[in-house]
Every structure is written in structure tokens, then in C-alpha cells.
Amino acid sequence: MYSGGQPVVVLNQNTKREQGRKVQLGNVQAGKTIADVIRTCLGPRAMLKMLMDPMGGICMTNDGNAILREITVQHPAAKSLIEVARTQDEEVGDGTTSVIILAGEVLQISEPFLTQNMHPTVIISAYRQALEDMQDILKGQVSMEVDVTNRDDMLRIIKSCIGTKIISKWSDLACTIALDAVSTVSMEENGRREIDIKRYAKVEKIPGGAIEDSCVLRGVMLNKDVVHPKMKRKITNPRICLLDCNLEYKKGESQTNIELSKETDFARILELEEEYIRQICADVIAVKPDLVITEKGVSDLAQHFLLKAGISVLRRVRKSDNNRIARACGATVVNRTDELKEEDVGTECGLFEVRKIGDEYFSYIEECKDPKACTIVLRGAGKDFLMEVERNLQDAMNVARNVMVDGRLTPGGGATEMAVAWALNEKAKSITGVEQWPYRAVAKSLEVIPRTLIQNCGANTIRTITALRAKHATPGNTTWGIDGESGNIVDMKEFGIWEPFSVKAQVYKTAVETAILLLRIDDIVSGTKKQAGGGDVPQQAAASEGPEA
Known part of the structure; x- marks a missing residue:
């Protein structure tokens, strides 16, 4: 509708509208809130969340995707972040907690630029450049090839991924089960390796017995x-x-009525x-x-x-x-x-x-x-425990699958993030103009992973992160990271904590692209009706740590 040459947006009385900087800052706040909810679920010293569903069932887990599935949020930006965790889980099956923490941090670092009236397009352009450079650094400088046929190496890789889970107490058994299951369903087709865990590796949970009785059936x-x-x-x-x-x-269908005329008909x-x-x-x-x-x-x-x-x-x-x-x-x-x-x-x-x-x-x-299909029989004390073990096992199988499909590894314990952050900071010196600051900020945001690991095991954050920065400033020291148990700085090459390259690449890509997407939003129009009391339904970041009653 036009009036005097000026376009006019007509909204009905039930429609609320928020515009411009207010929306962008609201989205940043929503991302920060969601990230804060699961920040404590990263690393081997992760805390558990107890979730209650509307039916009264209870679930205890530190799996980022499982927690976010149960959380009820109102803010549209928070909902898209929860979708991100689901995407990450479907794509590579691991890194759901990291992707949310990183996406929340990348959003948070854009807040000062927005308040200084820097245009979102400038910030987005710098983020895109940083993402491309991150992928190149990850592939060229930080990752290394691995021999997928070496069983001991594969078991060590899977072990490092389930070190943060409940099942870590039985890690040898869990790693063997995960590797056997994935090797069984692996198929070569047209020169490509196809591994469909979801369809052909079924987990059967039988309460009772000891967890040591769990096994993979060749059938x-x-x-x-x-x-x-x-x-x-x-x-x-x-x-x-x-x-x-x-x-x-x-x-x-036409035989519902039958007419019998003689005794012999029946x-x-x-x-x-x-x-x-x-x-x-x-x-x-x-x-x-x-x-x-x-x-x-x-x-x-x-x-x-x-x-x-x-x-x-x-x-x-x-x-x-x-x-x-x-x-x-x-x-x-x-x-x-x-x-x-x-x-x-x-x-x-x-x-x-x-x-x-x-x-x-x-x-x-x-x-x-x-057999190109298998069943994993899980035994254990109770139903809740078995469900958590199954979630952990799915993560372990996904790690085995990712390494088999793309045989590259990156060091764990926040070492990859620190190495990429240091390389990005060096690259930022060659960038001129205002885009240099958001670019540097992305490098700084990567430090959230090692920082969170240090916080979760109760070590001195500032002192440890400064010492880690100093380590990575020396060329060739790309494998130094945090021991999630003690908070000390260790060389991941000797410590033996590795992560699949495909998971890391997907985490960076998803986190930065989600932040870019949310920064591009400058208008939220919602048609929610007014409440009986006359007040508007609040649409700001509302993340409750449990389902609505």
C-alpha cells in the first residue's frame, strides 16, 4: 500500500514488530543465553543436566543435542540455534555442545561492533573471510592423516571422544563395540565408502546383567x-x-457382506x-x-x-x-x-x-x-542408564564413521582452536580497513573452547589461557591443549586426544554461518495475540532450562 509515494507497512492490532539494532542485539542475547545453558556440558569434567518431559519422565545427560531438544524457548533466534545442534548431530553426529558454545561466542563478540554502529554487512563480510581462512588453516596446518586400517589407532581416537561421557568408565569395551559395529556395516560402493549406522547398526537395550555383557552380534x-x-x-x-x-x-473390501442361500455355502x-x-x-x-x-x-x-x-x-x-x-x-x-x-x-x-x-x-x-548389518546388545542396571549409554555409543560410532570416511584428525583439548586462533591473528595483520576488527574478534572467539574446558575443571582461567597462547606463539606448537581432567597444559600428540577433521570443520562452518544468518536479521514481525491481562506476550530471549509445565 502506498501513500504519497512513501511505502507504508500496515500491521493489524495483534501484530508486534521490532526493528533494527534492537532485533540484532536481542538475537545476540538469545544466542548467549542458549550457549550459557550448555556451557558446563563440555569436557570430561562436564556437569549433567536433569531434564523432565511433560509426561513426567526424567532424563539425565550431558549430550548437548539431547538437552537442547528438551528445552522450550520462545525467542525465534534461540529456536534457530537449537536447530543448529540438530543439524550438527545429523551431519557428523558429534560436536553438538561445541557448535552452540562457539556460535553463542561469535554472536557475543559482534555486540560491541553493533553498539558502535558498524554496519552488519561489514561484520558479516569479515566473518566470511575468517571462515574461509579457518577452513584452509585447519586443512593445511593443523590436521594430519591417519591410517584407518590400524585398529589400535582407531580405538585410541574413539577413546578420546568418549572420555567426556558416562560410558568412559568402560571405555575399552565401548570403543571395541563402536569400532566393530562400524566396520561391520561399512560397504564400498562405486569407489566410495558407505557407512549407514542409523539403518544397519541397531542398538537393543536389555535391562539387567552387567554392562560387561554388552556385545556386537555378527547378525x-x-x-x-x-x-x-x-x-x-x-x-x-x-x-x-x-x-x-x-x-x-x-x-x-467388497466381501464384507456375503449372502448364503444353501447350507453347503458356508x-x-x-x-x-x-x-x-x-x-x-x-x-x-x-x-x-x-x-x-x-x-x-x-x-x-x-x-x-x-x-x-x-x-x-x-x-x-x-x-x-x-x-x-x-x-x-x-x-x-x-x-x-x-x-x-x-x-x-x-x-x-x-x-x-x-x-x-x-x-x-x-x-x-x-x-x-x-554381515553388512549388526545388532549391539546393551546390558546394564536400569533403563535411564542404558539410554544414556546408547547416546554415548552413538557418538562413538559416529566418530569411527567420520574417521573411516575422511581419514584426517585434529588435536583435541582446545589445541585446534588455539592454533587456528593464532594463525588468524597473524593473518589479520595483513587486512586493512575496518574489517580487521571483526576478523580479529573471530580469532578471539575460538578461545572460548579451551577457556570453557579450563573453567569446567576449576583451574585458573586467565593464567592457563595466557600460558597456552604463549605456547602457540612458537611456530610448530599446534598440538598443545588443555587436559580436561586437571586443567593443565599438555601436548595432545603425547596425551593422545584427537578429534575427526570432519567434525571440527563442520563445527566452525555451522557456528559462523549461524551467527552470520542471525546478524542479517533486522526485523522480527510476530502475530502473537495479546494476553487476557492486556499485556503483550514477551518475545525477548526466553530460554527455560526445562520443558514448559
């Missing part, structure tokens, strides 16, 4: 029992047939049902399987025919589990029984056995020759 385990008590519960070298169809009579209908089930069972029996697994139901009559043929049956198995079994034993999932062929039968499994653990029955399909 698949299901929380299922055979459908008939007389069916065989242990088969050596079974022939496995996988189905995605019902082994029962399925009435058509008997004929039963005969038709029996003939149909006899036929589909004959199709299955023709390929001589020992074990049939279907995603749908199996009728009593079908059970009878299959039992007579000496075949064991599992029914109502999840599609994802069926796909895992197909990869593990070399079978093909078939949608219709009349399409079953000899090559669809899986023969690469060494043992099928139903075992009872506690009150429940579990079907083990294991000892597969070359």
Missing part, C-alpha cells in the same frame, strides 16, 4: 518368539526366507479360505526354508501347515529389522509368495536360536559369514 537380534510352541527354537545353518505379505486369508467359503492358505504355504515350502520371517500376520492354519513342514516362523517383524536380516544373511525380502525363488533364500547365517532373558524371548540370527 541380528529381535525381541520375538516363534509363533507356535512346537516349532524348532534352534537351527544350525538355517535357510531363511523373508516376506512382506500376510500368511492368512485376506478378504477383499462350508464352501471355509474350503476356499483353506485352499488359499494351503497354496501360499505350498509356495513357501517349495523353496525348502528352515525359518520364515514376515512383516505381517500368520494365521493358525498357516502355522499348522508350516509346522508340519518343519519350518519355524517369526511374524510382525519391523520393516527396518527385516532389511537388516536381509543384509546379514544374504536373503531378499519378497512381497508375494508366488514370486519366491531359490536365490531369494538367505543361506549365510550360521545359527538361529530363541533365548530367554528375564521374562522375555529374543530371537538371535547370528554367526553370519559377511
Whole structure:
């Protein structure tokens, strides 16, 4: 709508609007608030957060992504920061806490420039330049190649990643499980290594027993029992047939009403049902399987025919589990029984056995020759503990996957950040003009990671960070960082704490790009209605450390 040549923004009475510097400073504040919530969750001395969900369930964790998922926030900028943690988790599966702390710090350092009326475009331009240089420094000066076939090196790398988690007490076991699981599901396709942990490495949690009983199965385990008590519960070298169809009579939609005129009609209908089930069972029996697994139901009559043929049956198995079994034993999932062929039968499994653990029955399909899928069986004291162990294990598996896909490492314990910060400061001397200051500020913001590590283990922050700066000022000292347990300065090369290059690169990229995105916002228009009391709904940074009641 135009009035006298001037554009006019028309807002209704329920619409609130904030503009310009106020919005940018509000976004900075929101980022700082979210970063402060999980700042204490970094490093081996990390504190735990206790989260309560609306249903009254409790979750205790120091996993950045798990905490942010449960936090309820109102501010739109804070919501985008929480999305950042989710993106980081989906991309590389690690570094969720670091990315939020760094993004919050990069936003915070832009506050003085905004208050001095420096234009956001100038700040953003400097940030972009700094990000490009960070990636180059990381790849060229700080990272190093690693031999992914060396098992001891791989175990050491995974160990350094779970040192901050609850599972670190059983780190040798956890590292072995993570590496075995990832090696099992690793596949070479068209010259590229494909590792799909989410789909093919399933974690099954069974409360009870000791955590030392946890293991990786060379195959698949299901929380299922055979459908008939007389069916065989242990088969050596079974022939496995996988189905995605019902082994029962399925009435058509138009067959809901049937009119019977003669006494023999009902008997004929039963005969038709029996003939149909006899036929589909004959199709299955023709390929001589020992074990049939279907995603749908199996009728009593079908059970009878299959039992007579000496075949064991599992029914109502999840599609994802069926796909895992197909990869593990070399079978093909078939949608219709009349399409079953000899090559669809899986023969690469060494043992099928139903075992009872506690009150429940579990079907083990294991000892597969070359399984490209696996099940991780976790045992432990209670459900909450097992859930936290599973989260830790997922991080460990992601680290193993990242190193296998991109075999480069960077030193941990804040050493990478200090090395990159020092190199950026040196580069800043060659930059002229006002952009030099935001560029230097990005270098300073990287120090938040070692600084937080020092704070979390209660050491003297200023003295330690100054000594660390002095170490990195000497050329070639790129591996000096913080021992997260004691707060002392150590050489990460000797200390053995390494992080995957892909995680670090993703952390920097995501953190700086998120800060750039939030700085570009200069207008927030929200159509929230006024409350009954007449006051506006507050839209400033509101981050509560737990879900809304």
C-alpha cells in the first residue's frame, strides 16, 4: 500500500514488530543465553543436566543435542540455534555442545561492533573471510592423516571422544563395540565408502546383567518368539526366507457382506479360505526354508501347515529389522509368495536360536559369514542408564564413521582452536580497513573452547589461557591443549586426544554461518495475540532450562 509515494507497512492490532539494532542485539542475547545453558556440558569434567518431559519422565545427560531438544524457548533466534545442534548431530553426529558454545561466542563478540554502529554487512563480510581462512588453516596446518586400517589407532581416537561421557568408565569395551559395529556395516560402493549406522547398526537395550555383557552380534537380534510352541527354537545353518505379505486369508473390501442361500455355502467359503492358505504355504515350502520371517500376520492354519513342514516362523517383524536380516544373511525380502525363488533364500547365517532373558524371548540370527548389518546388545542396571549409554555409543560410532570416511584428525583439548586462533591473528595483520576488527574478534572467539574446558575443571582461567597462547606463539606448537581432567597444559600428540577433521570443520562452518544468518536479521514481525491481562506476550530471549509445565 502506498501513500504519497512513501511505502507504508500496515500491521493489524495483534501484530508486534521490532526493528533494527534492537532485533540484532536481542538475537545476540538469545544466542548467549542458549550457549550459557550448555556451557558446563563440555569436557570430561562436564556437569549433567536433569531434564523432565511433560509426561513426567526424567532424563539425565550431558549430550548437548539431547538437552537442547528438551528445552522450550520462545525467542525465534534461540529456536534457530537449537536447530543448529540438530543439524550438527545429523551431519557428523558429534560436536553438538561445541557448535552452540562457539556460535553463542561469535554472536557475543559482534555486540560491541553493533553498539558502535558498524554496519552488519561489514561484520558479516569479515566473518566470511575468517571462515574461509579457518577452513584452509585447519586443512593445511593443523590436521594430519591417519591410517584407518590400524585398529589400535582407531580405538585410541574413539577413546578420546568418549572420555567426556558416562560410558568412559568402560571405555575399552565401548570403543571395541563402536569400532566393530562400524566396520561391520561399512560397504564400498562405486569407489566410495558407505557407512549407514542409523539403518544397519541397531542398538537393543536389555535391562539387567552387567554392562560387561554388552556385545556386537555378527547378525541380528529381535525381541520375538516363534509363533507356535512346537516349532524348532534352534537351527544350525538355517535357510531363511523373508516376506512382506500376510500368511492368512485376506478378504477383499467388497466381501464384507456375503449372502448364503444353501447350507453347503458356508462350508464352501471355509474350503476356499483353506485352499488359499494351503497354496501360499505350498509356495513357501517349495523353496525348502528352515525359518520364515514376515512383516505381517500368520494365521493358525498357516502355522499348522508350516509346522508340519518343519519350518519355524517369526511374524510382525519391523520393516527396518527385516532389511537388516536381509543384509546379514544374504536373503531378499519378497512381497508375494508366488514370486519366491531359490536365490531369494538367505543361506549365510550360521545359527538361529530363541533365548530367554528375564521374562522375555529374543530371537538371535547370528554367526553370519559377511554381515553388512549388526545388532549391539546393551546390558546394564536400569533403563535411564542404558539410554544414556546408547547416546554415548552413538557418538562413538559416529566418530569411527567420520574417521573411516575422511581419514584426517585434529588435536583435541582446545589445541585446534588455539592454533587456528593464532594463525588468524597473524593473518589479520595483513587486512586493512575496518574489517580487521571483526576478523580479529573471530580469532578471539575460538578461545572460548579451551577457556570453557579450563573453567569446567576449576583451574585458573586467565593464567592457563595466557600460558597456552604463549605456547602457540612458537611456530610448530599446534598440538598443545588443555587436559580436561586437571586443567593443565599438555601436548595432545603425547596425551593422545584427537578429534575427526570432519567434525571440527563442520563445527566452525555451522557456528559462523549461524551467527552470520542471525546478524542479517533486522526485523522480527510476530502475530502473537495479546494476553487476557492486556499485556503483550514477551518475545525477548526466553530460554527455560526445562520443558514448559
